[in-house]
Amino acid sequence: MKSKLNASLFPGRDADLLWAAATEPPSPIGKTQLSVKNDVGTVEYDFFLDSEQLFPYAHYTLAFIDAVQPHRQVDLTKYSSISFKVQCDPKNVLLLVLFSFDDKVTDLANASSRRVSSMAFTCDTNWSTVTIDLDELDTPHWWLGRYGYDFSDTGYRLDKTMGFAWVNSLQSPLNTPSHVKLTDVKLLGNEPRYIYVSAGLSFGLWIVLCVWLFRRYVSVLTIDIREKVKQDQPLMAYKKLSIEPQKDKEKSAVLRYMATEYANPELSLEMAAAALGVNRTKINDILKEELGLTFSTYLNKLRLTEAARLLSENEEANVSEIAYSVGYNNVSYFNKLFKTEYGCVPKTFKVLYPVKDSE
Numbered sequence: 001m002k003s004k005l006n007a008s009l010f011p012g013r014d015a016d017l018l019w020a021a022a023t024e025p026p027s028p029i030g031k032t033q034l035s036v037k038n039d040v041g042t043v044e045y046d047f048f049l050d051s052e053q054l055f056p057y058a059h060y061t062l063a064f065i066d067a068v069q070p071h072r073q074v075d076l077t078k079y080s081s082i083s084f085k086v087q088c089d090p091k092n093v094l095l096l097v098l099f100s101f102d103d104k105v106t107d108l109a110n111a112s113s114r115r116v117s118s119m120a121f122t123c124d125t126n127w128s129t130v131t132i133d134l135d136e137l138d139t140p141h142w143w144l145g146r147y148g149y150d151f152s153d154t155g156y157r158l159d160k161t162m163g164f165a166w167v168n169s170l171q172s173p174l175n176t177p178s179h180v181k182l183t184d185v186k187l188l189g190n191e192p193r194y195i196y197v198s199a200g201l202s203f204g205l206w207i208v209l210c211v212w213l214f215r216r217y218v219s220v221l222t223i224d225i226r227e228k229v230k231q232d233q234p235l236m237a238y239k240k241l242s243i244e245p246q247k248d249k250e251k252s253a254v255l256r257y258m259a260t261e262y263a264n265p266e267l268s269l270e271m272a273a274a275a276l277g278v279n280r281t282k283i284n285d286i287l288k289e290e291l292g293l294t295f296s297t298y299l300n301k302l303r304l305t306e307a308a309r310l311l312s313e314n315e316e317a318n319v320s321e322i323a324y325s326v327g328y329n330n331v332s333y334f335n336k337l338f339k340t341e342y343g344c345v346p347k348t349f350k351v352l353y354p355v356k357d358s359e
Contacts, residue, residue, distance in 0.1 A: 003198070005079060005189035009062060009164075010182070011041050017074060017187075019163065022061040031175075034058040043182040051174040059097065059167035060182070071108045073101050073160040076134065079189035082164065083131040087181040088123035093171040094180070095120050096132050101160035105147045116143045117156045120169055123180075131188070134158060222352045225342050250278060254286050262302040263327045269295045303327050304341045307334070311346055312353050319346045 007014040023034045023045070031050035038044040047058040064072040082096065095118040102115040117137035121130045139154045166182060253276055261267050261275075272295070273280045280295075287298050303326040310322045323334035323346075339345050344352065 003191050003194035005187070005191055007079070007187040008185070009187065010043065010185040018065055018067075018072075019062040020065050020070070022063050024057065024059050024061070024165075029053070029056075032056040032058060034060065036060070041183065044179070046177060046179050047168065048177055049168060049172060049174045055170075056174070057168055059165040060180070061099075061163055061165040062185070063099075063163035064161065071162065073162055075159040076161045076187065077158045078191065079134060079158075079187040081131050081133050081188045082185070083129060083188055084185040085127055085129050085183050086121075086123045086166075087125065087127050089125050089179045090173060090176065091122070091124040092173065092178060092180070093120055093122050093169045095167040095169050096130070096137075097165040097167050098134065098137055098156070099162040099165065100156045100158070101162055102147075102157070114162055115156050116140060117154075118167070127181075129184075218352065221343055225344070225349065225353050250276075250282070251286050251290055254278065254283055255290070258299065258302060262299060262306070263325060265324075265327045265329050267299065267327065299327075300337060300341075304338055307338065307346070308342065308349065308353075311350050315350070317350065322346070 007017055009017060009019065013019075021036070021039065021043075023036060025032060025034065027033075029050070030053055031048055032053055034045055034047040036043070036045045043060060045060050049056040049058065063070075064074045066072045086094075088094070097116055097118040099114040099116065102113070105113050106115065107113045117139050119132050119137050121132070123130070135158075137156065139149075139156060141151050143149075144151055144153060164185075166180065168178075172178065254272070257272060257276055258267075261272075269280050269283060272278075272283055276283070278286075284295055287293055287295055291298055293301065307322050307326045310325070311317050311319075319335070320331050323331045326334075328334035328337075335345050338349070342349055
């Protein structure tokens with residue numbers, strides 16, 4: 001909201017943009033004349049253009065002033081457009097004119113020497129809102145030719161604006177009483193510094209939020225890892241065998257074999273069956289009954305749980321060396337399995353589950 005500039009010229013008046021009304025012609029020229037009927041709430045004026053004149057003109061002007069001088073140059077560069085509500089009877093084509101100070105030409109004592117820049121708009125008996133971009137006005141050829149400027153030299157000084165006027169155009173009806181109403185005249189613009197500050201604050205808040213979310217994620221992940229390690233440790237065969245001696249020799253043999261051979265990268269169900277003299281189906285049945293896991297799942301559990309222990313007990317542990325030591329020849333595959341099991345890659349695990357947490 002702060003970035004939106006809105007300065008009211010009429011009916012409200014911005015204290016920094018004082019102005020005084022003026023009319024042209026100040027007195028009738030032939031039949032051409034303009035008379036103000038009202039200037040409270042709505043500016044209402046009538047004008048008549050004499051067809052006997054070559055270029056009859058009539059306009060209502062808001063000329064910027066201050067408490068000391070009748071002419072003032074106002075910097076409007078922070079504003080991008082002027083907006084107003086207008087009603088015309090009959091339908092008319094008028095010009096919105098911006099008067100500005102020209103360093104080479106303008107004489108403050110001669111109002112006609114002000115640079116003229118304008119844009120046409122249409123109005124009729126219905127109220128309409130007209131918005132005109134202050135950077136898209138045209139300086140007419142007659143003004144440029146009068147003061148010796150090239151027709152291509154159409155620049156004007158918004159930082160030296162002297163006023164605005166609503167002027168008849170060459171398409172305005174002649175020998176016809178015309179009535180115009182104006183209100184809600186305001187200057188519009190944007191103050192980018194508020195946008196920049198807002199964007200900076202938003203970016204800062206997003207950074208704070210992201211940091212908080214990341215720390216929260218790390219905290220939750222750490223708790224999950226500790227719980228996972230706690231749950232997986234009993235699955236290690238060497239611990240299970242020391243706690244629960246097996247009465248069944250086949251079960252004992254299978255678990256002991258896997259506890260001693262899990263680090264062999266070539267270990268497979270076929271190799272275990274051949275070494276133990278127990279068929280493959282029997283081995284899987286034993287593991288499912290004892291642990292609820294298949295041979296390959298239990299093998300990966302053994303390897304990953306041992307890898308987690310090694311990572312937590314050795315700050316200088318090399319991930320590749322640990323992967324090879326627990327039976328994985330492919331480090332990428334090891335990282336993938338480890339992340340699936342613990343929710344993070346081995347390097348992150350070392351940070352979240354250091355030696356002191358495993359003791």
